[in-house]
Amino acid sequence: xxxxxxxxEAIARGVYEAGAxxxxxxxxxxxxxxxxxxxxxDEIYSEWAPNEKVALEVAIGASVGxxxxxxxxxxxxxxxxxxxxxxxxxTGVNGGLVIFVADDPGMHSSQNEQDTRLLARAAKVPxxxxxDSQECKxxxxxxxxxxxxxxxxxxxxxxxxxxxxxxxxxxxxxxxIPLKSCEKNPSKYVMMPAMARKRHVVLEERxxxxxxxxxxxxxxxxxxxxxxxxxxxxxxxxxxxxxAFGDVSYLKLGMVYPLPEKLIRExxxxxxxxxxxxxxxxxxxxxxxxxxxxxxGKALLPLIGEYSAGLIRERVLGKKQEKLNxxxxxxxxxxxxxxxxxxxxxxxxxxxxxxxTVTGDIGCYTLGAMPPLETIDTCVCMGASIGMAHGIEKARxxxxxxxxxxxxxxxxxxxxxxxxxxxxxxxxxxxxVIILDNSTxxxxxxxxxxxxxxxxxxxxxxxxxxxxxxxxxxxxRVRVCDPFNLEEMERIxxxxxxxxxxxxxxxxxxxxxLKNVKFNGLLMINTDKCTRCRMCMRLGCPAIVDRGxxxxxxxALCVGCDLCTKVCxxxxxxxxGGDHA
Amino acid sequence: xxxxxxxxxxxxGQGTLLTSRILGTVGISTGADVKVSEVHGMSQRGGSxxxxxxxxxxxxxxxxxxxxxxxxxxxxxxxALRWIDYAxxxxxxxxxxxxxxxMPVITGKAKYPENIVEKIKAxxxxxxxxxxxxxxxxxxxxxxxxxxxxxxxxKRTHIPKETWLDAIRKTVKPQFVxxxxxxxxxxxxx
Numbered sequence: 001x002x003x004x005x006x007x008x009e010a011i012a013r014g015v016y017e018a019g020a021x022x023x024x025x026x027x028x029x030x031x032x033x034x035x036x037x038x039x040x041x042d043e044i045y046s047e048w049a050p051n052e053k054v055a056l057e058v059a060i061g062a063s064v065g066x067x068x069x070x071x072x073x074x075x076x077x078x079x080x081x082x083x084x085x086x087x088x089x090x091t092g093v094n095g096g097l098v099i100f101v102a103d104d105p106g107m108h109s110s111q112n113e114q115d116t117r118l119l120a121r122a123a124k125v126p127x128x129x130x131x132d133s134q135e136c137k138x139x140x141x142x143x144x145x146x147x148x149x150x151x152x153x154x155x156x157x158x159x160x161x162x163x164x165x166x167x168x169x170x171x172x173x174x175x176x177i178p179l180k181s182c183e184k185n186p187s188k189y190v191m192m193p194a195m196a197r198k199r200h201v202v203l204e205e206r207x208x209x210x211x212x213x214x215x216x217x218x219x220x221x222x223x224x225x226x227x228x229x230x231x232x233x234x235x236x237x238x239x240x241x242x243x244a245f246g247d248v249s250y251l252k253l254g255m256v257y258p259l260p261e262k263l264i265r266e267x268x269x270x271x272x273x274x275x276x277x278x279x280x281x282x283x284x285x286x287x288x289x290x291x292x293x294x295x296x297g298k299a300l301l302p303l304i305g306e307y308s309a310g311l312i313r314e315r316v317l318g319k320k321q322e323k324l325n326x327x328x329x330x331x332x333x334x335x336x337x338x339x340x341x342x343x344x345x346x347x348x349x350x351x352x353x354x355x356x357t358v359t360g361d362i363g364c365y366t367l368g369a370m371p372p373l374e375t376i377d378t379c380v381c382m383g384a385s386i387g388m389a390h391g392i393e394k395a396r397x398x399x400x401x402x403x404x405x406x407x408x409x410x411x412x413x414x415x416x417x418x419x420x421x422x423x424x425x426x427x428x429x430x431x432x433v434i435i436l437d438n439s440t441x442x443x444x445x446x447x448x449x450x451x452x453x454x455x456x457x458x459x460x461x462x463x464x465x466x467x468x469x470x471x472x473x474x475x476x477r478v479r480v481c482d483p484f485n486l487e488e489m490e491r492i493x494x495x496x497x498x499x500x501x502x503x504x505x506x507x508x509x510x511x512x513x514l515k516n517v518k519f520n521g522l523l524m525i526n527t528d529k530c531t532r533c534r535m536c537m538r539l540g541c542p543a544i545v546d547r548g549x550x551x552x553x554x555x556a557l558c559v560g561c562d563l564c565t566k567v568c569x570x571x572x573x574x575x576x577g578g579d580h581a
Numbered sequence: 582x583x584x585x586x587x588x589x590x591x592x593x594g595q596g597t598l599l600t601s602r603i604l605g606t607v608g609i610s611t612g613a614d615v616k617v618s619e620v621h622g623m624s625q626r627g628g629s630x631x632x633x634x635x636x637x638x639x640x641x642x643x644x645x646x647x648x649x650x651x652x653x654x655x656x657x658x659x660x661a662l663r664w665i666d667y668a669x670x671x672x673x674x675x676x677x678x679x680x681x682x683x684m685p686v687i688t689g690k691a692k693y694p695e696n697i698v699e700k701i702k703a704x705x706x707x708x709x710x711x712x713x714x715x716x717x718x719x720x721x722x723x724x725x726x727x728x729x730x731x732x733x734x735x736k737r738t739h740i741p742k743e744t745w746l747d748a749i750r751k752t753v754k755p756q757f758v759x760x761x762x763x764x765x766x767x768x769x770x771x
Binding site for chain 2: 002029032033109164165166167236242321324329333370542546554
């Protein structure tokens with residue numbers, strides 16, 4: 001039976017069919033749905049871990065424990081998990097260990113555009129790369145086999161367009177993979193210098209064997225067509241190349257590390273002009289050049305952003321799609337915005353008013369950098385807001401800390417903010433940290449986390465008490481405030497920023513998109529009362545619109561959160577149908 | 582088999598993801614190869630969102646490029662204008678006559694373009710406008726805008742009506758089936 005599946009759903013299906021037993025992950029676009037779909041299979045234990053490093057360690061543990069295990073993350077998540085990865089390459093596995101890493105060329109939802117293949121090569125871990133949903137499932141199963149055959153962790157690399165495209169997938173049965181025995185084996189699993197030196201030798205021997213395997217596996221295949229042009233490609237780029245070049249010859253790589261050198265030489269010898277089509281880094285191209293094979297790739301196509309068949313046609317074949325219309329209109333951009341009713345809006349309104357320097361973090365609230373709120377001054381990586389606020393204080397003195405706050409979401413704080421907070425306390429900092437506790441992991445689509453009190457399966461669990469946690473690491477000043485209580489929030493922020501000791505403000509209000517969040521009903525503007533002072537426009541609420549002649553509320557967007565009523569000095573916002581409608 | 586490329590453009594939060602699921606389900610039931618490409622994550626937060634649905638004998642790239650779309654299903658006028666280059670000259674262009682100001686317009690940095698539909702009609706012969714928001718409201722929920730739009734689209738394909746209704750029944754939550762079927766019929770009757 002064939003079903004239409006998202007690449008990420010097909011991965012989950014592959015994990016299921018491969019008989020895997022344990023999956024751990026931290027959400028990150030475009031990888032999140034892998035674990036969400038895995039969680040639908042009761043045969044697999046699944047969990048959200050606090051961060052990718054823990055997730056990978058759980059998966060390594062499960063593998064050592066004899067089960068097929070897996071872990072999924074976005075590209076930058078692999079940086080967090082790099083520490084266990086580099087040494088797991090030395091220990092190897094017991095049960096198969098497959099790590100899914102989703103890159104985001106074009107940065108649809110990411111802070112950088114790094115290429116996982118480079119990190120995998122540095123870690124000396126093999127990499128498979130599927131091109132569509134069917135391959136997502138098939139390669140996942142093959143990855144478990146390779147992992148066990150070669151005693152190695154293995155990465156399946158995705159990109160946004162594979163992870164978030166739906167394609168047809170043939171469904172199979174779940175394999176019954178018995179738990180392997182789990183025996184004490186310190187020379188394999190205890191990586192102290194004496195053992196690790198021996199394991200490094202094993203790792204290099206393994207890589208040589210994997211290179212031989214790469215030459216013979218059906219994951220890598222030649223599709224002979226017109227031999228005037230040969231294209232070496234993998235992943236989504238294969239699909240774009242097929243559309244752009246049509247019936248030429250292809251070397252379609254499913255295993256991109258180690259590369260199949262013999263196969264590449266055979267292919268290169270069989271075609272006249274050789275192109276390498278790969279998004280991001282010239283990973284395949286550089287290897288070809290190193291082998292002395294002349295190829296054309298990055299000289300024609302960019303290192304930056306996503307490719308498409310049209311881009312390849314234009315840059316490689318010189319065929320540009322002509323414009324079909326005469327419309328020459330400046331089109332205003334539509335950047336993402338905080339949703340109507342978003343709890344972050346109240347907080348950023350106050351922060352802007354107070355003209356503070358704000359070190360930001362990764363989540364919906366990063367949108368606080370955009371006009372009109374424009375409060376966030378930095379955003380680097382998960383957890384960075386806190387360390388950076390501390391760094392600013394240490395560089396510029398305590399005075400700077402009187403004008404600076406760090407803002408970080410609840411899930412991000414658990415991920416890697418708590419360590420920064422400990423740094424502040426331990427090293428006598430006086431920074432103020434605001435935890436935006438919206439009771440969920442918002443940006444990635446509402447996953448539970450240790451601070452929500454529910455597991456990935458929606459089961460109640462012990463909830464991390466953020467206030468107690470902060471107190472326990474030595475923060476004496478911990479305050480909790482509703483960000484829609486603008487006056488109180490302003491007063492508390494002023495007090496805590498002024499305090500010459502570390503403080504934490506928990507800005508607590510659930511995400512407006514959560515099902516249990518109910519508001520009081522639509523608002524409208526009474527134009528008799530409205531003076532067009534535009535105070536409400538400073539909120540950056542997408543539902544409040546200036547029509548030129550008057551300001552109005554878009555009833556299709558307003559959720560009735562009432563924040564605007566708190567900034568309007570003329571009481572011009574009124575509930576549609578009255579307060580008791 | 583004739584291949585069909587459908588682009589769905591709108592504003593994050595307008596329900597374009599459900600639309601693509603329904604279209605995908607319809608695609609499979611016709612026996613075609615189908616690919617649907619979506620964007621999740623940050624762009625979904627009120628940003629410009631585009632979804633591609635491609636059906637045919639064999640679909641390689643999940644992406645639709647400039648001048649390739651047979652159908653451009655536009656949930657919002659400015660987004661119709663933004664993506665118009667992607668439509669074929671003879672494409673069916675279905676535009677929900679709803680305007681959502683983007684933040685640069687709200688903050689006064691840019692102006693919402695005027696007479697969008699007229700400008701598009703000047704260059705493309707097959708443009709249909711739909712007051713989908715009002716039609717959805719009449720069915721009981723403004724959230725049904727997406728299914729009204731599917732109804733309008735369905736009428737312009739050769740796929741039987743029952744196939745579409747089946748896909749809606751399979752895709753939406755049971756408690757919303759009746760509402761969505763009504764919304765579909767409203768769109769289909771246009």
